[in-house]
Structure formats: structure tokens, C-alpha cells
Amino acid sequence: MANKEGEFSILIDKANFNDKIIVSAFGYISDTISIKNLVDANKHYVKVKLRPFHFQTINLNEVVVSSTSKPLSAEEIVAKALINAELNYDQNPYNQTFFFRNQVIKNNEIISHDESIIATYNSIGMKGTNNPDEKIFGEIQQTHVIVKNDSKNNLGNINTFAFLFNRDLILSKANVLYKPTSYTLKKEGIVPYNEQKVYKISFQNIEPGAYSTGYGYPAPKKSSGVLYIDMQTFAILKYEHCVTREPFEVKSQPGKTAQMNHKITITYKLSEGKYFINYLNVIDKSIITSTADNSYLYDTYNVSNLLSTEIKSINTQKLNRPLLKIGLNNAVQENLDFWKNNSFILPDEKIIFDLCY
Known part of the structure; x- marks a missing residue:
């Protein structure tokens, strides 16, 4: 490798005296020098002139190529992810259809299981706001009750759908991407992800009372996760949180205290040159104990899944029903043939919280 003046030095072992040196530069015709001839002539310094290569149809202007060996820090990588968000994620209104599944599990028994196909209209695109669900509208296209909870109506769990968008890394401002100074960031290295090389950045919330998830429950005492960021585009491809x-007394059930944990997993996929939500999984775990003696009573899991089935960013259809109201006065007759003929395969989502901390 030569310096900017074209000078270079090389040490040659005696065993290689019969070899040759090829001198090349972009835009010039390469030249070959015999090492043996240099030795025989006792040459220690050689000036080589290369002839320009004359392109028949292309004229090249002078190009200066430079590089830096300084690696990016975790803070710089996350900052680039935020700066490039407008380029990587669609900033215009779009339609997206999701398969939605919600399960409630109490003491290892599924007590509620609903599935739906829901069409949405994001009125502002993939832009960060304080309440993303207020900018998105939707309609239920299909619904299927597998395990009915008699304490709720058939669409009782559909309201959970709206709040899932408030967990999204790009759509919500209550997370590490928009408030990085509230977190410690660590670059864990470069790892493969979906046949791409990505930066793996772990984060720990140093202000767990703020900018965590905006659930509306008592402040978090722990909050951490991982970002997987594409090395070329700085698009965030996967987010785990x-x-x-902190424990709190359940107002609706006197004498009971709840300890809540949340696990969020989101992946994004490329469609027509922009990234959109691909898969979103939120697990809310509640451990219920007796307020009097702190004895264990039971635990519940509320497991919500979104899987993108269709994205439409051209000739979009405007929807007017707010997400929080899509379950109201929106009677959808269950179509058994649809559910028999359509299957939706979700990623393996074992309910494991040990991996969080």
C-alpha cells in the first residue's frame, strides 16, 4: 500500500527472489517488476512510472478516497440510527394489515384467546410521537374467538391492539432511540442478522422513572434491552426491551399486590425501499401476592402478537375509526372458512424472562 506520494517499501525474503512485483493504481496500466533483476542490479530504490489507461467511452474526474480507522461508538451508532430514520422508514401515510393475536394465561391455563385481521391507516407515516395510537386508524376485517373469556365481550381484548403501537421503537418517543442520554449504551460487537451484518448495541436505563415504555403503571426499577442496527443504512432491524x-397494590382487588414485568420484541422488514413493522410481541407478566404477608397467589400473562400481512404505500385508503374504538359497534361475523383456509405462523415466542437480566 503506497502513501499519497506513491511511495512504498517492501521487505523480500531470499526465498522469493524469483517472484515478481505487480505495481497497480486505479486508472493506470499495471506494471510488473522482476525481483531477481532488482537484486542483480543491486537496486534498493526504484522509480516506476505507470501509463494512464485511456477509457474509450468514460471520462473520470479526479477522485479522492479516504478512510478512517476509528470505529464508531455505541452513542454514535444510535445517533446515526435516529438521523437516518427519515430515510429508512416511510414518512408518508400508508396502509398496513396485521394478524393480531391476544392471549391471557393464568397459572399456565389459557383463559382467553382472540385472533383478528385488522387493517390500519397510519396518517403521518413512521414518525415518532408521544401517542402513536392517536395517529393510526383501523377496521377489523376478520375475528376469531378460540377461548372465550365470559367476563369480557367477544372483542374485549381488541383494545390491547391500539396500545401495542405505543411500544414501537420508531413510532413512540418514549424509548432509547429518542432519549439516549437516559441510557448507558454499550457496543457488543458486530453480529449476523438475517444474512446482514449489524451492530449489536445493549442499553440500560439510568433513569428508569422516565422514557421507558409509558405503560401508565408505577415507575420501572429496571429497564434494559438490545438494538440490532444495520451497518450500512443504520436502520434498526430488531429491538428487544x-x-x-415497582410492586403496587391492585385497587380493583383489595389485599392483593402486583409485580409487573414487560418483554417487548419488534422486528422490521423492507418493503418498496422503506422499513415497516414486521413482527411485534409484547408480554405483560403480573405476579400477584398477598399484601398482608407477601405470599404468592397466582401469576398472569397477557401475550399480544402483531404480524404484518400486507403493506400499501401507494394509492392508500384513508380509514377514520380510531384504534381505541375499532372494537365498538364494529360487528364482524366470524368467517370459519377464512380461518380454515388461512394460517399465520408466528416466530417462536417462549415466555422466558430470565434472558432479560
Whole structure:
């Protein structure tokens, strides 16, 4: 490798005296020098002139190529991810259809299981706001009740759908991407992800009372996770976040105390040159104990999944029903043939919280 003046030095072992040196530069015809001839002539310094290569149809202007060996810090990588968000994620209104599944599990028994196909209209695009659900509208296209909870109506769990968008890394401003100074960031290295090389950045919330997830429950006492960021575009391809909250007394059930944990997993996929939500999984775990003696009573899991089935960013259809109201006065007749003929395969989502901390 030569310096900017074209000078270079090389040490040659005697065993290689019969070899040759090839001198090349972009835009010039390469030249070959015999090492043996240099030795025989006792040459220690050689000036080589290369002839320009004359392109028949292309004229090249002078190009200066430079590089830096200084690696990016975790803070710089996350900052670039935020700066490039407008380029990587669609900033215009779009339609997206999701398969939505919600399960409630109490003491290892599924007590509620609903599935739906929901069409949405994001009126502002993939832009960070304080309440993303207020900018997104939707309609239920299909619904299927597998395990009915008699304490709720058939669409009782559909309201959970709206709040899932408040957990999204790009759509919500209550997270590490928009408030990085509230977190410690660490670059864990470069790892493969979906046949791409990505930066793996771990984060720990140093102000767990702020900018965590905006659940509306008592402040978190722990909040940490991992970002997987594409090395070329700085698009965030996967986001994992774990939160543990301070215990609180359940107002609707006197004498009971709840300890809540949340696990959030989100992946993004490329469609027509922009990234959109691909898969979103939120697990809310509640451990219920007796307020009197702190004895264990039971635990519940509320497991919500979104899987993108269709994205439409051209000739979009405007929807007017707010997400929080899509379950009201929106009677959808269950179509058994649809559910028999359509299957939706979700990623393996074992309910494991040990990996969070």
C-alpha cells in the first residue's frame, strides 16, 4: 500500500527472489517488476512510472478516497440510527394489515384467546410521537374467538391492539432511540442478522422513572434491552426491551399486590425501499401476592402478537375509526372458512424472562 506520494517499501525474503512485483493504481496500466533483476542490479530504490489507461467511452474526474480507522461508538451508532430514520422508514401515510393475536394465561391455563385481521391507516407515516395510537386508524376485517373469556365481550381484548403501537421503537418517543442520554449504551460487537451484518448495541436505563415504555403503571426499577442496527443504512432491524416495575397494590382487588414485568420484541422488514413493522410481541407478566404477608397467589400473562400481512404505500385508503374504538359497534361475523383456509405462523415466542437480566 503506497502513501499519497506513491511511495512504498517492501521487505523480500531470499526465498522469493524469483517472484515478481505487480505495481497497480486505479486508472493506470499495471506494471510488473522482476525481483531477481532488482537484486542483480543491486537496486534498493526504484522509480516506476505507470501509463494512464485511456477509457474509450468514460471520462473520470479526479477522485479522492479516504478512510478512517476509528470505529464508531455505541452513542454514535444510535445517533446515526435516529438521523437516518427519515430515510429508512416511510414518512408518508400508508396502509398496513396485521394478524393480531391476544392471549391471557393464568397459572399456565389459557383463559382467553382472540385472533383478528385488522387493517390500519397510519396518517403521518413512521414518525415518532408521544401517542402513536392517536395517529393510526383501523377496521377489523376478520375475528376469531378460540377461548372465550365470559367476563369480557367477544372483542374485549381488541383494545390491547391500539396500545401495542405505543411500544414501537420508531413510532413512540418514549424509548432509547429518542432519549439516549437516559441510557448507558454499550457496543457488543458486530453480529449476523438475517444474512446482514449489524451492530449489536445493549442499553440500560439510568433513569428508569422516565422514557421507558409509558405503560401508565408505577415507575420501572429496571429497564434494559438490545438494538440490532444495520451497518450500512443504520436502520434498526430488531429491538428487544425488558422492564421490571415497582410492586403496587391492585385497587380493583383489595389485599392483593402486583409485580409487573414487560418483554417487548419488534422486528422490521423492507418493503418498496422503506422499513415497516414486521413482527411485534409484547408480554405483560403480573405476579400477584398477598399484601398482608407477601405470599404468592397466582401469576398472569397477557401475550399480544402483531404480524404484518400486507403493506400499501401507494394509492392508500384513508380509514377514520380510531384504534381505541375499532372494537365498538364494529360487528364482524366470524368467517370459519377464512380461518380454515388461512394460517399465520408466528416466530417462536417462549415466555422466558430470565434472558432479560
